[in-house]
Amino acid sequence: MARVIQVGLVGFGLSGRYFHSPFLSVNPRFHLKKIASSRPEAVRQFDPSIDWVATADELFADESIDLVFICSPNETHVDYARKALEHGKNVVVEKPFALSEREAVELLELAQRKGLLATAYQNRRWDSDFLTIKRLLAESALGTLIDYECRYDRYSPVPPDSQSWKEQPGAGRGNLYNLGPHLLDQALQLFGKPDTVQATVRIIRPNSHVPDYFDIKLGYADKIVRLESSLMTYHNQLRYSLHGSEGSFIKGGLDAQEERLRVNQLPDQANWGAEPEDRWGTLYRNGQANVIESDPGNYTPFYDNLYEAIVNGAEPAVTPADIQQLARVIDLAQESSQTQRTLAFSS
Template sequence: MIKVGVIGFGMSAQVFHCPLIDSNDSYELAAVVERHGAKSQAKYPHVRVVRSIDELLAISDIELVIVTTPNDTHVPYAKQILESGKHCVVEKPFAVTETEARELAAVAKKTGKVLSVFQNRRWDGDFLTVKQLLLEKALGDVVEIESRFDRFRTYKKPNAWREVASFPGSGVLYDLGAHLFDQIVDLYGPPEFVTGNVRNERQIDGAPDDSFLVVLDYPSLNFKAVCRAGMLVRDKPPRFTVLGTRGTFTKFGLDVQEQQLKDGLTPRDTAYGKDNEFGTLDSEVLPKINVRGQVATLDGNYAAYYNNVAAAIRGDEQLIVTPEQAVSVIRIIELAKQSSEERRTMSF
């Protein structure tokens, strides 16, 4: 088993990383860095609580360290982990700037250690369903994907660094854009052009962006992706709308796994990952033969992310979520910001 250390025990560690590691037979959750208290030990009695990163890295048999701390710490902590001879998973976003992202990827290459960013939403059930429909050419040649992640909250959360404009990497562009852009990069690779509109729609003083509309354009493929997120969307539109030369696919509702993990379910539970919200396919299956019907959502599977990381550490599989892809996502975020500020389309 791969012994794992986790830096931080906030929402990300409590909801995602620790349950996914603890329920995976490839891993042992061995230690958690908590500056104060021992919340992790109350949940996982076998876990050792340490007070610093140095103390964690001194534990010789820990092979993998997961960084779940605020965004501006991801790069320095990950560098320290890699240079200590351990593998590393970083919570998204991979970095705050493209320059930092490239530097971190270079450290991983130099040390020969596995480095990945936690892009769990590649294993959302709805996204897996979209991938399967594309693979089966159920929509013909796909020309557009609209991908949205919307919420409704009119106020700023108290004591939340993600909602402080002066904090590096705050705002929904880094928080949700990192996921939406990664999904498109997974399907099509980096875009050729990026056009962004990034705004603070709630007009809250001291708050960062809370809304974005970013178009990733692939003219050589006759394809574009429209990625959107906002905090003032009470009546939710489709999570995915996929347009092709033979038809359209729409899917409402968010993937169920985050809520299930919050409710205490893990991948070991039979109900885990099962989404009862079907998508709708309206497509020409044969010339002049049109079919409209429901498409069952494939089971979500966040466990697959850590299964692949374990296999990559053991040398049995290629890493799926790579540092190179992570660099592309951060570049998209920076180009979207620049595009919005300068009101022009940016070349990738």
């Protein structure tokens, strides 16, 4: 009989409740056994068979748990992941994996010493738009890529008297750490490590206490790569603009999985991740404009790979090298914004 991995979650907010729990609950190779959260009623409402505990330490003390997902506020990720590893647990850490390259390397080295897996959750590799772009680039549909721009904007004014931890100042807070890892991971997956990093990170919303805007330019010898995100963009349709020697591809709208998860749909449904036609992108080439049907998005491969990595020693989809490279770019983006300089990627 195939091994079933026993899973615990630390945190049951958006990430734990709406991203991980649905995929874990429909995958027979995982058993979501225990959740540490300040919201016991939300855990019971999702599935009363899941054990609830009040603290992460209680969860780590459960010797039956093989794998822990860290879905708590950003500044707690490293501490909780370290404790989980020290208790012999494999860990998946929500973005950001760590608040610096140094912390990321320390966690990865601890996992290696313990013979355990430590990886980062990078679900946006399996978004419909990104899968479609990967396919078009593999087919050389644009010729040689010259210019790549990706935006991830929202309209999120600061609520009056907001108590959300995401709106409180502190280490690891702000849009660069929350949406930045998505855009950066996708670009690094497509193009590899950059030569240079140039960035602006700033506050633009009225009454905001955290950086809510960034633009990052990754320097490559043969192409332009720009990543931008603002929480003050009312019309936030545009996502991707790619221009090559033989054509352009323009794409708007977000992958449909998150909105389906938020209304309690489970990812074992037929046509899961199919994108509505009004979000399909347009390929401009040879004097024609053709709407390109998006590949269906599906985060399931992340969990399938996770199982294979833990049980059968497969390489994790999100490797230690991926994690360290992304952490270095965020460090450099912060430094570049502060010094107003373009910085070399290599140390």
